[in-house]
Amino acid sequence: MPIDEWHSAEKRKSANPSQWKRNVIKKSIATGKSYLNYKGREIGERKTGPDCCCKKYKCFVQINEEDRKLILENFNKLEETYVQNVYLGGLIKTENVERERSKTGTGKKRSCSYKYYIKLGNRNIQICRNGFASIHGISKKRVDNVAKEYRDPTVTTPAQSSREKHQNRPNRIPSE
Numbered sequence: 001m002p003i004d005e006w007h008s009a010e011k012r013k014s015a016n017p018s019q020w021k022r023n024v025i026k027k028s029i030a031t032g033k034s035y036l037n038y039k040g041r042e043i044g045e046r047k048t049g050p051d052c053c054c055k056k057y058k059c060f061v062q063i064n065e066e067d068r069k070l071i072l073e074n075f076n077k078l079e080e081t082y083v084q085n086v087y088l089g090g091l092i093k094t095e096n097v098e099r100e101r102s103k104t105g106t107g108k109k110r111s112c113s114y115k116y117y118i119k120l121g122n123r124n125i126q127i128c129r130n131g132f133a134s135i136h137g138i139s140k141k142r143v144d145n146v147a148k149e150y151r152d153p154t155v156t157t158p159a160q161s162s163r164e165k166h167q168n169r170p171n172r173i174p175s176e
């Protein structure tokens with residue numbers, strides 16, 4: 001292709017205003033900057049959410065204001081939503097919980113639960129789900145989606161069952 005022809009084709013490609021607008025919005029959402037949405041409404045920059053006020057972890061006490069600011073800043077520096085999700089997923093771990101059958105037959109059976117952590121230097125600090133969402137300035141829905149798809153895959157496996165141990169016994173006599 002002659003160079004001037006290639007040039008005009010390239011120009012046509014990048015001169016698509018709706019594509020350009022979409023990219024600006026996408027990048028603004030990822031980096032947490034304020035932007036005008038498709039309807040022209042201004043969406044504010046990403047901020048730390050409300051204090052979870054939980055008594056169990058006291059998230060906003062454990063992670064002080066200075067640290068919260070730093071965490072959000074670093075999070076916003078990850079410019080791609082996917083990269084952010086991978087980062088968040090690395091902070092969510094799975095814990096095996098005994099499957100309990102409810103007596104009435106109602107209610108949800110839980111087979112695992114998630115644990116949320118904040119990494120400060122070399123320390124991993126466990127916090128609650130609400131605090132995790134607030135500190136990253138994201139919705140709880142996004143936390144749940146990340147937990148489902150990107151969480152740390154290592155799960156504590158239960159100890160070898162007694163049945164398996166029995167079968168492995170070397171001097172087992174056949175019953176026949």
Ligand SMILES: [Zn+2]
Pocket residue numbers: 052053054057058059060127128129130131
């Ligand atoms: Zn909390």
